[in-house]
Amino acid sequence: MDHALRLARRGLGNVWPNPAVGCVLVRPDEGGGGVVGRGWTQPGGRPHAERMALDAAGAAAQGATAYVTLEPCAHQGRAGPCSDALIAAGVSRVVTALTDPDPRTAGQGHAKLRAAGVEVVEGVRAAEAAALQRGFLKRVTEGLPMVTLKLAASLDGRIATAAGESQWITGAVARRHVHLLRLQHDAIMVGGGTARADRPALNVRGLGPVRQPVRIVVSDRPVMGLPPEDADHGPLWQISGGMHAALSGLADRGLTRILCEGGGVLAAQLLADGLVDELVLYSAGIVLGADARPAIGPLGLTSLADAPRFTLQRAFRLGPDLCQHWARPAP
Structure with a gap:
């Protein structure tokens, strides 16, 4: 087995x-x-x-x-x-x-x-x-895809300087590992702000010819300038509205595993709604300070008991960086 x-x-x-x-x-x-x-x-x-x-x-x-x-x-x-x-x-x-x-x-x-x-x-x-099989099982039993939240952050949980500089917080080995993570998901999701600011490719690179994941942008306004679908880029879908309903719609379209690579606002929204099943954190040995941009936006917590909690599955080094894989405990 x-x-x-x-x-x-x-x-x-x-x-x-x-x-x-x-x-x-x-x-x-x-x-x-x-x-x-x-x-x-x-x-x-x-x-x-x-x-x-x-x-x-x-x-x-x-x-x-x-x-x-x-x-x-x-x-x-x-x-x-x-x-x-x-x-x-x-x-x-x-x-x-x-x-x-x-x-x-x-x-x-x-x-x-x-x-x-x-x-x-x-x-x-x-x-x-x-x-x-977490993605397939969740789609069949709950009508939702599994969501993995990917974060690449400094030791103090920041993803960019106050001026927005983020390339590159983690090293080359960690960035290559991200492409393996993308390969294992049906779709890659970002928010409209990230899509407009970074124009990300949202594809798998450096691993040979592969079936490219669907690219999902969460935005109420049209997002222009992203690469069109071709051999190197998967289909581009735009969704809007509440995240639970939006993810349910994506499950209806067949998606079972979604990797979120959005900014702090989208990360916080997914966490607050209890929609993150797994969290992969790439942590670099750099400190950016409180004025830098946080990996996760405000959650509005008033009690530790309300904080989203995850269980460590594994941790390993990727060159100078550390990768931690966390999973939300089963209810």
Whole structure:
């Protein structure tokens, strides 16, 4: 399952509105560690991971155990249900991490497999799979995409000098890591003020040909001057209104994972509304002082009990800088 989870991660930001799934087929009687097929959800959401793994295994899938990070689908889409494909291939055992909350499957994939005589084991590495699938799960169960707030700040939490100079607070290694973070999200979001002041490209650079994320600008007024959609820049969408309703609309359009790289005002709005699921902080060894621009605008807090709280997931060095990944605790 750990192998399947690593494969699933390859699809993040590349398969919406589908989930990023990994699948590994194993036969202990085979050499090479027993793996006879593996796959992950392909760009655009098709083919599914199970189909890729079955095609790789061929006849060796007969009698194999399939490790899948999400319950095989049970509904008819552009291709047949993955649960049916596993049955037809003669897989004898299916081990899954999560039940798919999509009402078109929601346990029916497991039920189909059991009815066909396939042994099913559920809940293996469930916590890890749920963290990986947070965007897909939130879209299906809450009608909202997962939001990651990215901040690149000084030691004292500032993102620019009082005059607005911000390039560059963090070093080259951290900035390159940001592009990897962008690659793992469906869309990059900024506010209208950031878009007008910086004219940001909002794309993935330096990682070869990739499916570029959707670019989202939050503004009530038209924003001009950003690059048009092409091979190097994803679609450009403009949204306005309350953030909860706006994000709900983005989920309706299929987005599951959004990376916010806006300024302090947008960051504060998302935090105040309880819409930030994960926070990635790139911290540089520089101090800018109280007159510099804060990473997060006013929240209007009167009590510590009302402050948004996050749990540290991991921290690591990126050249001279520090990257911290925080997650909002589950309710």
